Amino acid sequence: MSDVKHYKCTSCGAPINFVPGTDTLVCEYCGASVPVSDLLKEEKNAKSFDWTAYAPEELTATPDKEYVCASCGATLQSFDSQFVTYCPYCGNNVSALEETKGGMSPNLIIPFNIKKEEVKPKIREYLKTKKLLPKSFLKVAMNADVKGVYVPFWLFDCEAEGEISLHGERSVSESFTNDKGETETREKTLHYRLEREGHFELNKLPVDASTHFDNKAMDALEPFNYSQLTDFSDVYFTGYLAEKFNSTPDDEMQRTKRKIQEGITDFFRETERKYSNIRIIEDNTDVKIDNIKYAMLPVYTLNFNYGDSKRQLFMNGQSGKIIGDLPVKKAKAFTWFLGTFTVVLAICSLVSFLI
């Protein structure tokens, strides 16, 4: 049995919850408020876990599975998939110290910015813009439970070194003489092979670290604004669920490399504006991960059944961006949003030739 920390009102003993978009926790019953900074002061200066140098065997070290609620004395069970964030018996916000300090703890967190009560009105507005959506879908979605979940992400700082061959196109007008001997112009598409050599540094590339969430959906929820990324504290967990990672940085390497490739392609799309339809045709890029951080990012979820199928709607808990698996326009529902991380440095040597 191990220690838990509880977050409750010092005046009335009711749970206190973090209020999105503010720096305070507020008591549900008496309205007393506590600044986040007061609670952070009480935290020990636990050293943030170094995920860049982790050894795979460390990941098997699991903390105690049972905790005692400091408020009601009930035994709390810890699960592999979720952090202990509240006591199901007395409803108090608790936090199991072993889970959130040292060892397996997250390094960074973006606190919720959107309040739970704002979620459904925003989703209603969003769904109303979908003209082909059956009306019954909106009704079912509005009856679903809104859950606020911190989703685990790996943030990779990486360097990519390599040679890339891109395909690009340019339209040119050319003059020609027609059958009647007159001069006319016509559009012609020229195809180019662009050879690029470069060194890229990418900052905090986000990669979903939980298999419980659809990777494409999580990618589509980006971008997150990193200016609100702060040192991890379980103070922000109050009032929310928090998922643990279940896929390691190594497990995610393939996907990471693909995202880097997309980021680089996107960089070229931005910088080589005279070419259109840019795509990678050959890529010999070596990727080196310099730094790994374990971050918790805020997501609202709505799960419900519609007809015979299970449906999900997600909202970025920071920006309010909504994505969903809708019964119509499905192809558009999960748009792959690129360019969500920063290419901080790109030194390229450029060679282009017509093909």
Ligand SMILES: [Zn+2]
């Ligand atoms: Zn109170």
Ligand SMILES: [Zn+2]
């Ligand atoms: Zn309790």
